[in-house]
Amino acid sequence: MGEEGKYCYSGGLDGSIRCWKSPDLNVDPYDNYDQGVESAVLLGHEDSVWDLAYSSNLKRLASCSADGTVRIWDAQSSTPCITVFNKEKEHGTPTSIAFGNVDPSQVVVSFDTGETVLYDLNTEQSIMVLEAQTKDGNQLINCVVSHPSQPISITAHENRTIRFMDNKTGKVIHSMVAHLDAVTCLTTDPKGSYLISGSHDCSVRLWMLDNRTCVQEITAHRKKHDEAIHDVAFHPSQPLIASAGADSLAKIFI
Structure with missing residues (x-):
């Protein structure tokens, strides 16, 4: 969802990101499709879009794709793609993305290699690779979120664990087997x-x-x-x- 619920964004298997104007709550859900609902199509990814995140502070949209890239967009601009990270798949294929809550100019991205990378949107560079997953079991990270009030990234793993990592030191604060x-x-x-x-x-x-x-x-x-x-x-x-x-x-x- 975008700012104040006015817009929502969807990513597809075709690599496109579509921007939609939220319809009036009184609209008939069985009425004919109104083409005016779609406000823009963001093109650039060459494979499926896995995850999207929106920052109300920056008014920016972030996406990660099976093509290996992480892209930052200004959905209201005529040239929407602002920054591209991980062009050479140096960290693997991104699986999930989140803007930092403490520092909105940072974005954290998880990868199928077990790496979690912190990027700076101002310098358009990677800040650090947070402490890598141990070698036991599947290293795939399915999801990453930012702690709401502390500089901490939280990751969900294929090997049943949840990990808490400090964005300043890159070290693991806590790791736990969370599910079966x-x-x-x-x-x-x-x-x-x-x-x-x-x-x-x-x-x-x-x-x-x-x-x-x-x-x-x-x-x-x-x-x-x-x-x-x-x-x-x-x-x-x-x-x-x-x-x-x-x-x-x-x-x-x-």
Whole structure:
């Protein structure tokens, strides 16, 4: 979602990013498609777009793709692509991206090699590679999020772990086996008190961010083709969480 919910952005298998004007809430969902809803198409990626992130502070959109590149866009500009990182796939293929909450000029990117890289949008250079994943098990990182109030990156791993890394030193602060299967998705609540994780073990887990302990577990979805939960989200203002699963269901929990 873009600024104040006026726009939303989607990335596709065709490599394009599409910008959409949020329709009026009173619109008939079964009405004919209004072509005016699509405001722009951002072209540049040569393969599937895996993840998008939007910064309200910078009014910038960030994307990562199977073509190996990480791109920063100004969606309202006639030349939207501002910066391209990882052109030579030096860190592998990016899987997830997030803007820093403490320093919005930084963006953190996770890769299928197990690396997590911090980039500076002002200098258009990489700042550092955060401490690499240990060599045991699958090194793929499925998701990265920024801590809401501290310079910390949090990553979800295929080998069932969640890791907390210091953006200033690059060192791992905490690593824990968080699920019985791959951890696929993460999100933090708007107030910065909780972390939610989803996994292919069919569970959604709620964690206290300050002491990193699990306070609630919800069995949310059924497995399909060895996959279960693909995404989780907090409501921006109400005590609600949502999950989306491979079983084609989206669920909302109080």
